[in-house]
Structures are given as C-alpha cells and as structure tokens.
Amino acid sequence: MRDKIKRKDKFYVYIVKCKNGTYYTGYTNDLGNRIKLHNKGDGAKYLRGKSPVKLVYAKEYRYYKNVLRAERKIKQLRRWQKQDLIKVYEQVQKSKQETPAVSGRN
Template sequence: MYYVYILKCCDNTLYTGYTNDIQKRLKTHNNGKGAKYTRSRLPVELIYFEKYDFKNDAMKREYQIKQLSRYQKLELINTIQ
C-alpha cells in the first residue's frame, strides 16, 4: 500500500509527499529527519492522505497535488471533513 499525504507545518504551510508507511514517515518528519522543507517547520501534522495499490499511481497523484494552489489543496482537504 502506498500513500499520498499532506502535512500542515507549524507555520501553516502545506507539504505533500508519498510513502509506503505513513506513520513511520510522519514520525521521521517530526524527528527532523524528513524532507528539508519540513525540518525547519516542526512539528508537522498529518491532515490528509489517499491510499494507492501501486507506487506509480501514488507518485502521479503526488505530482498532481503539488501542482494545485494552496486554496485548491485546502478544498481537497475539506472534502473529507
């Protein structure tokens, strides 16, 4: 199983990524060992994720989400709440 996720950083910015272990990846981010972008914006909070069976599908979706504006990402997140 693969996941595409959106994190909310402590400065209210959003970070999008993909992983095959979402809990481990969230822990890695919050330990300062994740993406360079999140290291200076700790702590981060998982606010959205999607599941995929194939890595390639998750990577494509990650790219699509990264192309969205902040407003569009927030709309996407609000569809599940």
C-alpha cells in the same frame, strides 16, 4: 534470473500542515513512520525547522506509479485547492467516525 523485490502492497500520498501554516505533500509506504520522521526533523529538507507537522490528508494507492502521479497532481494545486481537498478529506473522516458499524445479524 532476476531476484524478486518484495514490495509493499500499499502506498500513500499525504499532505502535512507545518507549524508555520504551509503545506508539504509527499508519498510513502509507511505513513505512521513517515510522520514520525518528519516530526523528528528527519526526511524532507523542506520540513526541517517547521515541525511539528500535522497530517491533514492521506490517500491510499495500490500501485507505486499511481501514488507518484497523485503526488505530482497535488503539488501542482494552488493553496486554496489543497485546502478544499483537505476539507473534503476531513468531512469523509468525520462521517466514518459518526457512522455506526452495521451488523449482519438481526
């Protein structure tokens, strides 16, 4: 009988902006920890010497195969397309902060 592997319920595709202005795209199941690792110089070889990095885009996925597909698609984008994606993400994040919570009580 196969042992069941405990899997995380959430996966994230993310884009970070490096101190030299380049973008790096990756995926993880622990976004906060991954950003900390990148800033410590651990993790992706590409980011060594390019820290600190700033998280500029993140999207949550439930399934591993979907996050891999999303990462591949983002990595194929041109720089201006990534910048457009980041702008939309920033606008959504800003609107979430500005929208007051709606209470069900009158």
